[in-house]
Amino acid sequence: MGTVAFGDRFGLAADADGHPELSVPMTSPGFDAFREVWTTTTRPVSGTRDGLHFAHDGEHLFVSGTITARPVYAPTVRTTYEAAFSLVTELGYPHIFRMWNFVGDILGPNAEGLEIYQDFVAGRAEAFAAHHGEGTAHMPAATGIGTRGEGIAFVLLAARTSTPRHVENQRQTPAYHYPEQYGPKPPSFARATLLDPGGTLYVSGTASILGHETVHRGDVAAQTDVVLDNIAELIGGPNLSAAGLDGGHELKDLRLVKVYVRHERDLPVVRARCREALGPDAEPTFLNVAVCRDDLLVEIEGLVPGQEWAR
C-alpha cells in the first residue's frame, strides 16, 4: 500500500506500481537504512489529491504528505493535515489509528523564534480541532520525531470498519494535557492504539518522560531504561485493564521496533540495553535523529502484532 524509505533523502512520489513512497533522511554511518513496506492481500487503489499520495484496499488507507521548509509551519501544517483528514473521511476510512510526523530541524527556531516542533504541534492541533472538534478521544498513536533534513512529512494509517481504542500510560500525563510550558498547544496523540479487540497494538514514540517531565537529563543509559519501563507499563495487563481492555504484553512481544538516538556516540549503549530488554525477535532498527525536546536522548516505538498480522 505504501512505503517509507528511511535513508538519506527527503521526498514523496509514486513507486513503480503507483503506490506512495515517502523518503525521509534519518540515518548516518553505523545506523540503519531500510524500507518499511505496508502490504495488503488485495490490490490497493492508489491516487493523489492536494499533493497527498494515498492507497487503500477496502479496509485500510495509507496517506502521506510533505511540507517543504518554510519560515513558519503552523498555517501550512494546518491546511495539509486538514486536507488529509478530509481525504480520510471522503474515501470512507474515518478511523485514524497511527500517524508518523517527521519534522526537519525539530529543535531549531522558526522565523518567529518558536521551536519548529512547537510550530508543527500548533498547526496539527488546529487541524484536529477544525476536523474533529476540541475533544481528544479521536487522537491516535503517533510519533513526532526529527529528521536529518528540512521540511515536514507525515504518514497516516486509517481503517474503514475497525473501532480503534486509544490507550494512555498511567506513568505519563496524556500528551494532549501537557502544561503550557512545553508550547502554546499540547501535542495531539495517544500513547498507543489498539486496532481491534485482539488486533495489533501500535505503540507511540516513547521517551524518558514521567508525568510530563523529562527524567535523567544527560544520562542516555538511564533514559533508555525509563523508555523501556514506560513501554512495558503501557502494554502490560494492568495499564490495558485500566483502559478497559483485555490482555497484557511484555517487551519481548514488540515487533517493528524503531529506536531514535540523538547522538551517534550513544548508539552502543542504547543498542546493548535494547537487546537485553527486547529479546532476540524484536529486530530493532536504529536511526540517528533528534527527539522533540532538547533534553531527550532516545525514543522508542513499536507494535505488538495482533491476529491480523498472522495472515
Ligand SMILES: C=C(O[C@@H]1C=C(C(=O)O)C=C[C@H]1O)C(=O)O
Ligand atoms: C516523546 C514524546 O512525544 C513525541 C512526539 C509525538 C508527536 O508530537 O506526535 C508523538 C510521540 C513522540 O514521538 C512525548 O511527548 O512523550
